[in-house]
Amino acid sequence: MGRKYPESMSDEEIRREMNRLSRRGFVFGGSFGLTAVAGWTVLHGQLEEVNRRPWPIRDVLEANERLWRRFHDVDRMSPTFPRSRVGNLRVNGRHGIREDIDLARWNMTVESPKNGPKEMKLSLDDVRELPRVEMITEHKCIEGWSTIVHWTGVRFVDFVMKFGLGTRSGKAPDPTRPGDLVHVVHASTPDEGYDVSIDMASALHPQTLLCYALNGETLSPAHGAPLRLVVPHKYGVKSLKRIGTIRFTDERIDDYWTRRGYDWYLGL
Ligand SMILES: Nc1nc2c(c(=O)[nH]1)N[C@H]1C(S)=C(S)[C@@H](COP(=O)(O)O)O[C@H]1N2
Numbered sequence: 721m722g723r724k725y726p727e728s729m730s731d732e733e734i735r736r737e738m739n740r741l742s743r744r745g746f747v748f749g750g751s752f753g754l755t756a757v758a759g760w761t762v763l764h765g766q767l768e769e770v771n772r773r774p775w776p777i778r779d780v781l782e783a784n785e786r787l788w789r790r791f792h793d794v795d796r797m798s799p800t801f802p803r804s805r806v807g808n809l810r811v812n813g814r815h816g817i818r819e820d821i822d823l824a825r826w827n828m829t830v831e832s833p834k835n836g837p838k839e840m841k842l843s844l845d846d847v848r849e850l851p852r853v854e855m856i857t858e859h860k861c862i863e864g865w866s867t868i869v870h871w872t873g874v875r876f877v878d879f880v881m882k883f884g885l886g887t888r889s890g891k892a893p894d895p896t897r898p899g900d901l902v903h904v905v906h907a908s909t910p911d912e913g914y915d916v917s918i919d920m921a922s923a924l925h926p927q928t929l930l931c932y933a934l935n936g937e938t939l940s941p942a943h944g945a946p947l948r949l950v951v952p953h954k955y956g957v958k959s960l961k962r963i964g965t966i967r968f969t970d971e972r973i974d975d976y977w978t979r980r981g982y983d984w985y986l987g988l
């Protein structure tokens with residue numbers, strides 16, 4: 721009963737197919753999650769798992785993957801560069817980071833369906849325990865400049881898996897239960913002076929990082945110490961400096977820039 725989705729399928733056909741699948745009650749719960757999970761599952765070398773998955777989950781997965789690739793290219797990897805191309809990143813934007821904070825006492829608040837309004841606090845050490853990742857990508861600002869930068873941190877998807885975040889059940893995200901994932905990740909500075917709202921597929925992209933170092937040095941306060949978000953396939957505005965709170969939710973929460981009329985997705 722497996723269906724094939726030929727390369728030649730038009731956007732209109734994909735939309736019709738999505739509607740067909742959602743009438744069958746599968747899609748919405750899993751539409752962001754499935755793609756995200758498909759993306760990182762494949763990229764983590766577990767293609768086998770995806771292929772073994774029973775229909776019609778595979779139908780939804782393929783339709784979603786195709787849809788998101790077409791409209792947002794979320795599974796596409798941002799280009800990476802050699803060290804020789806790395807430049808100096810200017811400081812741009814001080815919303816939510818003007819006041820000094822005590823870095824030694826910093827921790828972040830995490831709100832996920834699992835703990836809900838009950839606060840979960842994580843320290844920098846909790847984050848640093850995750851596998852360390854280095855990445856040299858281009859940081860693009862919506863104002864029209866860009867710089868190649870060397871980031872060090874951890875994958876957001878590893879963070880989510882380790883602490884069982886973003887799922888309704890409170891368990892770690894499971895590629896066979898994509899409908900368990902919430903749709904939106906919202907992050908803000910400790911004083912709520914700046915915030916970003918991101919689709920779950922983008923948050924789970926393997927190049928979306930929580931970073932604690934820039935160009936080989938511990939992050940400076942102006943660049944977002946002690947921990948910032950880096951989302952290379954979106955404009956720089958979404959790479960929130962100085963994380964205070966991360967919320968996992970199904971609400972497409974507005975953020976600093978969408979409240980000022982910018983597009984929510986802001987993908988590159
Ligand atoms: N807290 C906070 N994060 C922020 C901003 C900001 O004003 N405040 N500006 C954003 C914008 S527009 C860009 S281009 C990048 C710039 O990061 P940098 O200052 O490390 O170059 O941070 C993003 N994250």
Ligand SMILES: [Mo]
Nearest residue numbers: 861862956957
């Ligand atoms: Mo920016």
